[in-house]
Amino acid sequence: MKTRLRIRRQDGPGQASRWEVREIHHEEGHTVLSALMERNSEVPPVALEASCLEEACGSCAMLINGRARLACGTLLEGLADKDGLVTVEPLSKFPVVRDLVVDRGRVRADLLHMDATLGETRIGDPSRVQDLAACVACGACLEACPNYGASEARGVPFIGAVVLHESRLANLLGVDKVDRAVRLEALMGNGGIADCGNVQNCVNACPKDIPLAESIAELGRDTTVHAIKRWLFR
Ligand code: SF4
Ligand code: FES
Structure with missing residues (x-):
């Protein structure tokens, strides 16, 4: 051929x-x-x-x-x-x-910022997170996202689906509560979860069928609960 x-x-x-x-x-x-x-x-x-x-x-x-x-x-x-x-x-x-x-170095930098670089903690994952741990950091979800890259014009880059997903995974893997709270605070900041437009192009783009919409929805709930607790116990 x-x-x-x-x-x-x-x-x-x-x-x-x-x-x-x-x-x-x-x-x-x-x-x-x-x-x-x-x-x-x-x-x-x-x-x-x-x-x-x-x-x-x-x-x-x-x-x-x-x-x-x-x-x-x-x-x-x-x-x-x-x-x-x-x-x-x-x-x-x-x-x-x-x-x-x-150069996909920005993804690595955003993962570090969210303290969501899982590395060898993937080994021995509990079974409930194994199907979530298949991300290969290819960037296809970011390519498909209309908000990724666009927000750089405002000087507040959106971290994108892969970093949101890996943050959810880091939360699930049971890091201690202080780290989780710090991560949730960072996710609530500029360029974080509020910049997701819920377009969900990322879901179809992912070659590993990672449930990105589910990860983003779960993080949305977690950050809301965290914000309420922070207000109640301030
Ligand atoms: S498209 Fe899927 S596998 Fe690729 S970086 Fe995004 S979440 Fe990970
Ligand atoms: S060469 Fe590794 S995903 Fe294609």
């Missing part, structure tokens, strides 16, 4: 981007990532991130035909438009480092 990949390329941060079309021959079952990596044996290679190749690390997230997807889990078949093109671009909500590589 033959498909043409239309790739948005950029040589470095802040530089102008350009389109490049490459024709690829592929077999049934080939993914967008395998096509990109095959062509990468050619010069000049397309810069991209990939590690696990099995939808477990989130690093290969990119826009495929305008939608954020994991390239290692996206089959080429059926993707081409009427002109035989499959369009591949870097995620648009993060600064481009080069070609398809973006």
Whole structure:
């Protein structure tokens, strides 16, 4: 089979981007990532991130035909438009480092700010949180969110669904009450849960089917109860 990949390329941060079309021959079952990596044996290679190749690390997230997807889990078949093109671009909500590589450092910074970096605490999770702990930090939920990035114009960046979800998980994992209270206070602050417009694009965008709407609703209840208690016991 033959498909043409239309790739948005950029040589470095802040530089102008350009389109490049490459024709690829592929077999049934080939993914967008395998096509990109095959062509990468050619010069000049397309810069991209990939590690696990099995939808477990989130690093290969990119826009495929305008939608954020994991390239290692996206089959080429059926993707081409009427002109035989499959369009591949870097995620648009993060600064481009080069070609398809973006800097998602802001997500890490927001997780640290919310004290919601779970790390190895995922190991041995109680069963009730195991299905919630599948986030691969790909950023697809942020790409789909109309409020993520938009609020930066006000100087108060919205933390987005992934950080809200990981905050819920941190609360569930039973960290002590003081840490939970500090986290809830931070979630009630600028750029926190009040900036969620409840559009729920994130739910459909997530490749791991994480119940983001449920996480955001639960945090909404928790922050409301926390605010009432704070008022009663002030
Ligand atoms: S919640 Fe889903 S879409 Fe968002 S970063 Fe995690 S895995 Fe990706
Ligand atoms: S390479 Fe790890 S999710 Fe695609």
